[in-house]
Amino acid sequence: MNRISARQCTICKPIEFSGFGVHSGQPVTLLIEPNDVDSGLHICRILDDGTKTDPVSVHYSRISSTTLCTTLDLDNSINAATVEHVVSALSGLGIDNALITIDGPECPILDGSAMPFVEGILQAGLKFQTEKRKFIKILRAVTVRNNDSFAALEPYNGRVLDLEIDFDNDVIGRQRMIFDWTPRLYVEKIARARTFGFVEEAKVLRQGGHALGSSLENSIAIDEDGIQNKEGLRFEDEFVRHKLLDAIGDLALGGLPIYGRFRSYKGGHKLNSQVLKSMFATEANYEIVSADKLPLSFDALDDLPEGLKVESFLRSVG
Numbered sequence: 001m002n003r004i005s006a007r008q009c010t011i012c013k014p015i016e017f018s019g020f021g022v023h024s025g026q027p028v029t030l031l032i033e034p035n036d037v038d039s040g041l042h043i044c045r046i047l048d049d050g051t052k053t054d055p056v057s058v059h060y061s062r063i064s065s066t067t068l069c070t071t072l073d074l075d076n077s078i079n080a081a082t083v084e085h086v087v088s089a090l091s092g093l094g095i096d097n098a099l100i101t102i103d104g105p106e107c108p109i110l111d112g113s114a115m116p117f118v119e120g121i122l123q124a125g126l127k128f129q130t131e132k133r134k135f136i137k138i139l140r141a142v143t144v145r146n147n148d149s150f151a152a153l154e155p156y157n158g159r160v161l162d163l164e165i166d167f168d169n170d171v172i173g174r175q176r177m178i179f180d181w182t183p184r185l186y187v188e189k190i191a192r193a194r195t196f197g198f199v200e201e202a203k204v205l206r207q208g209g210h211a212l213g214s215s216l217e218n219s220i221a222i223d224e225d226g227i228q229n230k231e232g233l234r235f236e237d238e239f240v241r242h243k244l245l246d247a248i249g250d251l252a253l254g255g256l257p258i259y260g261r262f263r264s265y266k267g268g269h270k271l272n273s274q275v276l277k278s279m280f281a282t283e284a285n286y287e288i289v290s291a292d293k294l295p296l297s298f299d300a301l302d303d304l305p306e307g308l309k310v311e312s313f314l315r316s317v318g
């Protein structure tokens, strides 16, 4: 592993995103700011009266709900919903330390993928820090099940997600993807995949006050005739790619990047959080390892896609 790849990473300067919450339908602004070494990812909220909550760690122990999206408890009955896409973007790019601030109850959905976050983060630029990056190395396999679905974390020499979905629906059907993580491959293969839903289910959700902000601008909508979006799919297997995007965001709630293999069949936010919880329940399941002790070679200087502000990336590490 080279000198740069072993170091922790934050962003060079603050970056702001404006959009709507997919469930609340309310406008929201999200700010990502650089943060200190060993601080990890944190989130806080600006409330209606202008006060700011104390930042809390983006951590599985903070999950208050995994229904429809991943919601974190910020104390005092204050929540931050739909954190998984922005956290996926940060984790997918290999950013260890950052502070997220939102001025509403929910992160903006933007185009339903992580790509707008990725582009903004890369425009801000990545900054490598002085301390070594740390990983959670999986030592013993842990599996959680729910009927025929499961999620597992297993010892593995690398960072791999092997994810399969199986929908009783002709448009989606059964799709599997094995993703060998690097920041470049995250941007190229995962970040652009949009969230998806069924038109009939969306009607029910709206009646219950959810999915009020969902539209063809931010979701793939499926009905009995197929896909409603005129532009079609961004990838033939966009659905499994989006599930991988979600899983990368959910697994980042372990607090440190995972060194090992994640496997999932028909999983989702709930199983993803449960497998983290099970893994951390027994200390013999894992150990915290410094990056320079692992045979990984990512984050090399050429490990970001062309055209995506590589010059700011280069400047930041120069």
Ligand SMILES: [Zn+2]
Residues within 6 Å of the ligand: 084, 085, 195, 242, 246
């Ligand atoms: Zn999602």
